[in-house]
Amino acid sequence: MEPIALSAEQPQGHTCKLHPQSMCPAFGSLRILSRIEGSHPVMATDTGCLYGLTFVTHFYGARKSILAPTLGSAELYSGEVVEGTRMAIEAAAREPGCRLVPVVSLCVAETAGMPEELLPRKVGDAEVVLVRVPAYAIHSHPEAKDVALEALLRRLGDxxxxREERTVVVLGEVFPADQLAIDAILRRMGVEATIALPGRSIDDLRRAGRAAVLAPLHPFYKGVTRLYREWGASVAGGAPVGISGAYAWLKSIGALLDLDPALVDRVAEEEREKAQAVLAAKSLKGARVLVTGYEGTELAYARLLVEAxxxxxxxxxSIGVDPLSLPDELWLKARGTQEVAYRKALEEDMAALDRYAPDFVLGTTPFAAAAKERGIPAMYFTNQLASRPFFLSGGMAATIGFVAETLERANRYREMLAFFAE
Known part of the structure; x- marks a missing residue:
């Protein structure tokens, strides 16, 4: 599901960016839709895409079937896309406890034409929500998460x-301990409740429409951010990352909710002191690191490493340029980052490996493999970083500790390279 390694015959400087070099972007939508309790997704697509996406979705923890109509050449030629999808919707709605049928419309259905007005809006007790995620229009699975959440919130948000004037929607898939830490520190400042999206509860989606502030922790939720601005809600920029980022984020939340300034200052200052203590205990000074991936969070991780x-x-x-990512990009470039590549391709990462001779690489599986072939310590960005905290001082300690420990084992990579070269 990831890009293959470059062959010697592939020309440099001629990178095609018309399609993603990762798993089908629809995976991002299915990942969050299949986890909602009472949700039974329907996928409108051809058999090949259904097989691949179902496999990957179950691999990442889905515990329910994904229903789909039969969409082969015969059905497409005879114009039975809508009829087949309606039958699949009705079958999903009959599942015990079904409250939501998200209809994920992929490339084939979108190309053939999937008119929303011909689909039911509700079947029994189940709301039917169309989520359009053709790969030719959505180039990364993080951005497909945004498309799915925007569609759900537009339909279900109360x-x-x-309005709940002291409720914050914390937006982004994060390590569970991060969500607990963010909720705890915001409550200390006077926030009455946080709603974590994407989540498992349909009721949280409804309640999210009443929240006073949206806090997108990741920079690819541009559709959801646009929706909250339409609703007249406030949006907190940035994320609680590192020393300066966490301090500014906490102060921003306090200002947007008109919380007690003295209390906000005290909590933010305490958190800043904890983060400074983390850096005093362990530094990454002198290490050159390349941060690459397709999760959409790469700039925030790079910012933390630079601060360390x-x-x-x-x-x-893999995400596209957006105002939500601009502050981190400007921050990085002001502190020595020479290149920030959006809609990246493996070819660009390989060229950077040649230019910068890093001490450590965070990247996709093929890129990490290419670095290891040169004796450079490398880790798979998605699994290695998603499996540990990231935000606030606790996440800072976990991330810096992981990178530092890997750098300390750098000799092992060189020893293996020398061993197999003999």
Whole structure:
């Protein structure tokens, strides 16, 4: 599901970016839709895509079937896309406890034409929500998460009830301990409740429409951010990353909710002191690191590493340019990062490996493998970083500790290279 390694015959400087070099972007939507309790997804696509996406979705923890109509050449030629999808919706709605049927419309259905007005809006007790995620229009699986959440919130978000003036929607898939830490520190400042999205509860989606502030922790939720601005809610930029980032983020939340300034200052200052203590205990000074991946969070991780003393000359990500990512990009470039590549390709990462001779690489599986072939310590960005905290001082300690420990084992990589070269 990831890009293959480069062959010697592939020309440099002619990178095709018309399609993603990762798993089908629809995986991002299915990942969050299949985890919602009471949700039974329907996928409108051809058999090959259904097989691949179902496999990957179950591999990442889905515990329910994904229903789909039969969409082969005969059905497409005869114009039975809508009819087949309606039958699949009705079958999903009959599942015990079904409250939501998200219809994920992929490339084939979108190309053939999937008119939303011909699909039911509700079947029995189940809401039916169309989520359009053709890979030719959505180039990364993080951005497909944004598409799915925006569609759900537009349909389910409660805008009729009074606004909850001290409730914050914390937006982004994060390590579970991070969500607990963020909730705890915000409550200390006077926030009454946080709602974590994407999550498992349909009721959280409804309640999210009443929240006063949206805090997108990741920079690819541009559709959801746009929706909250339409609703007149405030949006907190940035994320609680590192010393300066966490301090500014906490102060921003306090200002947007009109919390007690003295209390906010005290909590933010305490957190800043904890983060400074983390850096005093362990530094990455002198290490050159390349941060590459397709999760959409690469710039934030690079920022943390730079603050810890590392040199990060090159950062790449699969998401597109967006105002949400601009502050981190400017921050990085002001502190020595020479290149930030959006909609990246493996070819660009390989060229950066030649230019910068890093001490450590965070990247996709093929890129990490290429670095290891040169005796450079390398880790798979997605699994190695997603499996540990990242935000606030606790996440800072976990991330810096992981990178530092890997750098301390650098000799092993060189020894293995020398061993197999003999």
């Amino acid at each position: 805008r009729e009830s009074p 003393g590392a040199e990060v000359p090159y950062v790449s990500t």
